[in-house]
Amino acid sequence: MLGNLSEDFTYQGAPDPATLHIPEKWILHHLNQTIANATRLIDSYQFGEAGRQVYDFLWGDFADWYIEASKPRLRGEDPDPVRQTLVYVLDQTLRLLHPYIPFVTEELWQHLPHVEGEQPALIIAAWPEVHSQFNFPTDADAFDHLREVVRAIRNARSEYNVEPARKIAAVIDAPTHGETLAAMQDILALLARLDPEQITFGPIPEGEKGVSLVVADTTAFLPLGGMVDIDAELARLRKQLAETEKRIASTQARLDNPNFVQKAPEKVVAQTRQTLADLRAQKTTLEEQIRALR
Numbered sequence: 001m002l003g004n005l006s007e008d009f010t011y012q013g014a015p016d017p018a019t020l021h022i023p024e025k026w027i028l029h030h031l032n033q034t035i036a037n038a039t040r041l042i043d044s045y046q047f048g049e050a051g052r053q054v055y056d057f058l059w060g061d062f063a064d065w066y067i068e069a070s071k072p073r074l075r076g077e078d079p080d081p082v083r084q085t086l087v088y089v090l091d092q093t094l095r096l097l098h099p100y101i102p103f104v105t106e107e108l109w110q111h112l113p114h115v116e117g118e119q120p121a122l123i124i125a126a127w128p129e130v131h132s133q134f135n136f137p138t139d140a141d142a143f144d145h146l147r148e149v150v151r152a153i154r155n156a157r158s159e160y161n162v163e164p165a166r167k168i169a170a171v172i173d174a175p176t177h178g179e180t181l182a183a184m185q186d187i188l189a190l191l192a193r194l195d196p197e198q199i200t201f202g203p204i205p206e207g208e209k210g211v212s213l214v215v216a217d218t219t220a221f222l223p224l225g226g227m228v229d230i231d232a233e234l235a236r237l238r239k240q241l242a243e244t245e246k247r248i249a250s251t252q253a254r255l256d257n258p259n260f261v262q263k264a265p266e267k268v269v270a271q272t273r274q275t276l277a278d279l280r281a282q283k284t285t286l287e288e289q290i291r292a293l294r
Contacts, residue, residue: 027065
């Protein structure tokens with residue numbers, strides 16, 4: 001992250017809300033919530049839960065999502081608000097974590113740029129405070145919705161064994177969130193590995209083979225022709241279906257055997273029944289995927 005700070009970068013402290021886009025508003029909104037929750041929990045001596053929530057924020061919201069979402073704008077014409085936000089959020093999070101890992105957080109904090117007049121050491125720096133100007137519930141909901149859409153597309157890519165580096169097309173029908181998703185199209189393309197030139201917003205095409213993913217009132221349609229070799233994928237799915245059916249027959253035969261049901265430990269019988277239920281669910285999923293490809 002520090003490598004993205006230019007030599008002439010000057011840290012200004014809390015970012016100017018007027019310069020922020022949806023991802024910056026989202027991370028600052030969640031930072032506010034984390035500060036409020038951690039402070040309340042520490043004041044009530046729930047130190048473990050406070051540390052867990054700060055840890056989850058740092059690695060989940062900040063590292064997994066915001067840093068990735070910030071990359072398009074860091075490469076854009078006006079990266080300074082993103083850089084200000086990155087430094088500010090990391091600065092505040094290190095302060096929250098300092099009671100738990102004092103030496104590591106102190107070392108990291110010393111490498112951050114600071115505003116003029118800042119304390120020389122993290123151990124005597126001010127505890128973070130909630131700032132009302134960073135309460136952005138509407139923008140936070142918009143980015144949370146984008147995350148759910150990204151997760152749905154990632155899951156579909158995984159189910160259909162799409163190569164990680166392969167960029168695919170998508171049609172997005174989003175009556176409520178269309179405007180905000182379009183505003184974050186570059187982020188959507190980056191995080192979901194979509195082809196930016198093949199993302200369209202509008203009605204889902206009729207008669208075309210594809211996967212429809214529903215997230216709230218948003219539907220993301222992924223044309224299968226752009227994701228997989230249909231003939232090869234059908235062959236793979238049919239082979240997997242045949243293997244699953246064999247396992248179902250074998251498991252069912254064990255449960256149909258009175259000696260097994262009566263003499264085996266109850267835990268083993270229960271596990272076998274659960275295995276059969278899981279295999280039947282897998283069979284249903286495979287059959288649905290095969291129908292979608294035909």
